[in-house]
Amino acid sequence: MIELEGGDPDIRRARVDDVGAVARLAQSVAIAGADGRDHPKGFLIPYSEQEYEDYARRADFFEVLRLQGTLRGFVLAHSAAMSAAFGGEVYEHIGATHPGAHLVVRQICVDPACAGSGFGRALYEAVFERARRAQPPLGSALCFIWEQPANEASAHFHAATGWRRVEGYSLREGSGRVGIWQRDLALR
Numbered sequence: 068m069i070e071l072e073g074g075d076p077d078i079r080r081a082r083v084d085d086v087g088a089v090a091r092l093a094q095s096v097a098i099a100g101a102d103g104r105d106h107p108k109g110f111l112i113p114y115s116e117q118e119y120e121d122y123a124r125r126a127d128f129f130e131v132l133r134l135q136g137t138l139r140g141f142v143l144a145h146s147a148a149m150s151a152a153f154g155g156e157v158y159e160h161i162g163a164t165h166p167g168a169h170l171v172v173r174q175i176c177v178d179p180a181c182a183g184s185g186f187g188r189a190l191y192e193a194v195f196e197r198a199r200r201a202q203p204p205l206g207s208a209l210c211f212i213w214e215q216p217a218n219e220a221s222a223h224f225h226a227a228t229g230w231r232r233v234e235g236y237s238l239r240e241g242s243g244r245v246g247i248w249q250r251d252l253a254l255r
């Protein structure tokens with residue numbers, strides 16, 4: 068991680084009183100239009116504040132990163148056992164094709180003003196360490212990355228942090244295509 072003014076960031080479990088800041092950060096990187104090329108630092112499709120609140124209450128691996136008290140990033144993940152409770156077409160596909168205990172990453176997001184500071188990597192290291200210590204321990208993580216529209220920043224970031232693309236999945240009704248990516252948590 069680069070040297071930062073203001074010291075090291077603090078990573079801890081997300082709380083309900085974080086969700087306003089989480090939702091605002093997610094909105095700031097929301098995809099606008101159908102072209103991922105408008106988003107050189109990556110994009111996502113935000114959840115509503117109510118949905119983030121539900122995740123803060125129930126998702127077992129939802130972490131926030133704060134620098135000097137300001138929220139600068141988050142990773143929203145849960146064990147595969149919780150996928151059905153939260154739903155989503157791609158997550159249903161992942162659950163059907165990857166049985167067994169694993170970590171499901173729904174969103175990772177870093178404030179664009181802090182991109183390239185090592186915060187995304189630090190969030191993953193924190194959540195992976197917790198997943199390794201879970202009972203039962205989680206041996207791998209899965210996520211998806213948009214390919215149509217393409218989130219090239221995310222693909223580069225995930226390749227740099229030990230993930231590999233394992234398959235493609237086309238959404239029903241022609242609403243895009245994603246790559247499914249996997250991370251072996253035994254890798255450090």
Ligand SMILES: CC(C)(COP(=O)(O)OP(=O)(O)OC[C@H]1O[C@@H](n2cnc3c(N)ncnc32)[C@H](O)[C@@H]1OP(=O)(O)O)[C@@H](O)C(=O)NCCC(=O)NCCS
Pocket residue numbers: 096107108109110111174175176177178181182183184185186187188189211212213218219220221223224225227228
């Ligand atoms: C993608 C994202 C999470 C990266 O976070 P970050 O804090 O900037 O990443 P880090 O600084 O921890 O970088 C870790 C590694 O990824 C690489 N990386 C990160 N962003 C990259 C980019 N846009 N292009 C190429 N490589 C990138 C870094 O070079 C670094 O590699 P290194 O350690 O080998 O030098 C962040 O830019 C983001 O939140 N984007 C918007 C939302 C999004 O796309 N989320 C992912 C949805 S699947």
